[in-house]
Amino acid sequence: MIVRARAPLRLGLAGGGTDVSPYCDQYGGFVMNAAIDRFAYATVDEAPGGAAEFVSLDNDVRCCWSPEGLDKAPPSLRLLVGVYARICMQFLDGRHPPIRIRTYSDAPPGSGLGSSSTLVVALVAALCEFFALPLGEYEIAHLAYSIEREDLALAGGKQDQYAAAFGGVNFMEFHAGDRVIVNPLRIKDWVLAELEASLVLYFTGVSRESARIIDEQVRNAASGAHDSVSAMHQLKFEAVQMKEALLKGDLDAFARTLQKGWEAKKRMASSVSNPVIDAVEAVAVTHGARATKVSGAGGGGFMMFVCDPTDRVRLSRALQHQGGQVMDFHFNPQGAVAWRAGR
Template identity: 70%
Template sequence: MGSSSTMVVALVTAFAEYFSLALGEYEIAQLAYDIERKDLDLAGGRQDQYAAAFGGFNFMEFYAGDHVVVNPLRVKEWIWAELESSLVLYFTGVSRESAKIIDEQSRNIRENRADSLDAMHRLKLEASRMKEALLRGDLVRFAEVMRAGWIAKKQSAHSISNALIDDLETLAMDNGARATKVSGAGGGGFMMFVCDPADRVLLSRALATRGGSVFDFHFNPHGAVAWRVP
């Protein structure tokens, strides 16, 4: 869910408002990244900070030298609503240290492990395919891309999945899910499922039997916002 990065972005936004700093979304996201990854030395990427700062649907491009380009996507309202109705957000009840999983992914890349490198390249390709499916409102294709991305993600590091996650995935697929993935680094935390809206209740009830929690959620078109109380 990117909760830790979202919290840092919120704090930076609050301080920017308090001290009347003219910071845009790019500056806020970069500051949050610097705090987490450089000052606190926590392993991870930078997509969560930019997602929290900008909000909405974006196609983000990351280059060398801290160069980032955020491309807002003009997703039609009916697609937005249909996607919300097709997703189930489930908390597994298991917390994990994302930095350890990310360290494993980074180590695999440094050691030039062919399977991990291939998985990362496939994940990059799936991002472009996901963008196209979303803009077209093709949620069947959206689920196919998400499923392929999850397979690739699991191959990038062994600790991303485990027996609990595999069991939940099997249960979900038997109760209407078309695709699944673990949010964030993996290993636990939140899982996201895509289904036909007509199967959403069935899927939610099945997941609730495993001790976790199904969460209601909505997409937010806005990024972090701060205001002053008179």
């Protein structure tokens, strides 16, 4: 039997960072995000040998299961081994079936599109299908979050797992006690079409380590650093403003909110922006960009720009000369999906 799964990557539109503890536990967090048609993929079948096998096709790395588990896995395979170990412990009474897990992604780790968490969601969905585990979207997202944050001790928030599990455009609420509410938005087709035509997604070529940036943000929130906490309050408020702008089809308000959110995000941690990002933003503004934002924790990865659709070509050409790559995309209404493939 062969099982495949895919989960969509996402654009963080507003409120990113307010889904990270301790801020969301103390104040509650609001996030706006949208899934796109770029994915993380997982394939599960029977291992050709007698032990479970893990393969990262992106990195051309493989290893087999060992009793030491996570501690002995290569860094590029820790997510795969971590998901397998948790599924075996929680649902298979500690048995370790000889299966092969292979993964790849449309975006590199550190891209700012939630690629690592999306890969974990795709893995969980694939193993749920393979072992016939009856988990819904909330359960898959929470399990993925628990594996990353607890089992693997990776810093980060909660929005990526829920965006990957649910898909679509969502307003998400994050509260104390791991309580999460996903509110899918019914946005008119013409608004989504205009938004797609107005957004330019650009990969800087600089992959950043989100954990380091998030650690700084967590320290600022825990210590009550006034400027950082005030910025998070502003981001939370702007998630509500963006929700209203999209529901009403007010793309001018969307652009203003995106830019205000970027300015507030830069106050959350010193490493959110850097000279490379600042230089790209300056070029974009002179070629028609009305708003800028870095997707994810910041520091690099993907940047997105809002422009008039008639400025899209000249903006894209100017960005290509900055050494990165413009990536086309469409919004994706579907969340994580798994299926059984014929031989």
